[in-house]
Amino acid sequence: MGRALLLVCLTLIATLGCSQSNELLPRGTSEPVTQGAPGTEPASPSNRLPSIGRLVVREAELLVWCDDYLGVAREIQEVVTKFGGYVVESDVVDLRDGSGPRQASLTVMVPADELEHFLTAVAEQPSVSRVASERVRSSDVTEETLDLAARRRTLERTEARLQALLERAQTIDEILRLEQELTRVRTEIEQIVERQRFLERRIQYAEVRLLLVPTPRLGEPGFLETFQEAWSASLFFLRVVIRGTLWAIVLTWWIWGTLLVMAALLLLWWRRRPSRRSLPA
Missing domain, CATH: 1.10.12 (Lyase 2-enoyl-coa Hydratase; Chain  A, domain 2)
Incomplete structure (x- = not known):
C-alpha cells in the first residue's frame, strides 16, 4: 500500500512540475543583476523579478591602428581599470625579424552602461592613429532569463515536495527512489543557477575585443625600408x-x-x- 501511495505522489509531482514549467511571467518583469568585484562569486540569483525592462548582453570588436601598439596596450589596460572593468586576456606578438605579425590583442570587460564612453576613450588615446574598424553587437536575453527563473521556481517546489515525501518514507525502496529523484532535481537547479549567474555577469559587463596593429604606411617605401x-x-x-x-x-x-x-x-x-x-x- 505504501509503495502504491508513493508512486501516486511521484506521478502527481511530475505532472504538476510539467504543467508549471510553461508558466509565463508578465513581459515587463526581469531578473535583478547583482555583480560584485571581478573574480568574486556573485550572490545567488533571485527568483522574484522586479520590472527593469529588457536585459541585453553587449559586445564590441575594434581594429586599432597605432604606431606603438605595445604602449597602447598598456594605456588601454589603464583605461579599463579607470572605467571599473578588468582584463580577461592579453596576447602580444612582437617578432621584429619579420617572421610573423606584430600585434597585440586584448579581451576586456567594462560596465555595459559605460561601453560608449570606453570606446570613445580608446579612440582618443594620443598614441592611437585610427580606429579602422568598430563593431558593436547586442543580444536580448530577457526571454531566456525569465524562462530560467520560471524553471527554477518549479524545480524548487518539486524539490520541497520530494523532501517532504522522503521524510515520510518507510521502506528502503521508497527512500532510494526519492533520493534519486531529489539528486536529479537538485542537479538541474544547480545548472540553472550557474546559467543565471553567467547571464548576470554578461548583462552588467560588456565584452570588448581589441586588435592593435602597427599603422600601415601609405605611399612608396623608401630605400632604407x-x-x-x-x-x-x-x-x-x-x-x-x-x-x-x-x-x-x-x-x-x-x-x-x-x-x-x-x-x-x-x-x-x-x-x-x-x-x-x-x-x-
Missing part, C-alpha cells in the same frame, strides 16, 4: 631552406644510412680482394 624588408625576407628564406634541408635529412636517415653501409662494404671488399698476379711473358 626596402632594404630592411628585403633583408628580413632573405633571412626568412634562409631559415626556411635550412629547416627544409634538416627535415629532409632527418626524414630520410635510413636512405643515407643504407648508402653509408653499402659504401663501407664496397670499400672493405675492394681492399680484401686478391691482387692479380702478372703472367710470365
Whole structure:
C-alpha cells in the first residue's frame, strides 16, 4: 500500500512540475543583476523579478591602428581599470625579424552602461592613429532569463515536495527512489543557477575585443625600408631552406644510412680482394 501511495505522489509531482514549467511571467518583469568585484562569486540569483525592462548582453570588436601598439596596450589596460572593468586576456606578438605579425590583442570587460564612453576613450588615446574598424553587437536575453527563473521556481517546489515525501518514507525502496529523484532535481537547479549567474555577469559587463596593429604606411617605401624588408625576407628564406634541408635529412636517415653501409662494404671488399698476379711473358 505504501509503495502504491508513493508512486501516486511521484506521478502527481511530475505532472504538476510539467504543467508549471510553461508558466509565463508578465513581459515587463526581469531578473535583478547583482555583480560584485571581478573574480568574486556573485550572490545567488533571485527568483522574484522586479520590472527593469529588457536585459541585453553587449559586445564590441575594434581594429586599432597605432604606431606603438605595445604602449597602447598598456594605456588601454589603464583605461579599463579607470572605467571599473578588468582584463580577461592579453596576447602580444612582437617578432621584429619579420617572421610573423606584430600585434597585440586584448579581451576586456567594462560596465555595459559605460561601453560608449570606453570606446570613445580608446579612440582618443594620443598614441592611437585610427580606429579602422568598430563593431558593436547586442543580444536580448530577457526571454531566456525569465524562462530560467520560471524553471527554477518549479524545480524548487518539486524539490520541497520530494523532501517532504522522503521524510515520510518507510521502506528502503521508497527512500532510494526519492533520493534519486531529489539528486536529479537538485542537479538541474544547480545548472540553472550557474546559467543565471553567467547571464548576470554578461548583462552588467560588456565584452570588448581589441586588435592593435602597427599603422600601415601609405605611399612608396623608401630605400632604407626596402632594404630592411628585403633583408628580413632573405633571412626568412634562409631559415626556411635550412629547416627544409634538416627535415629532409632527418626524414630520410635510413636512405643515407643504407648508402653509408653499402659504401663501407664496397670499400672493405675492394681492399680484401686478391691482387692479380702478372703472367710470365
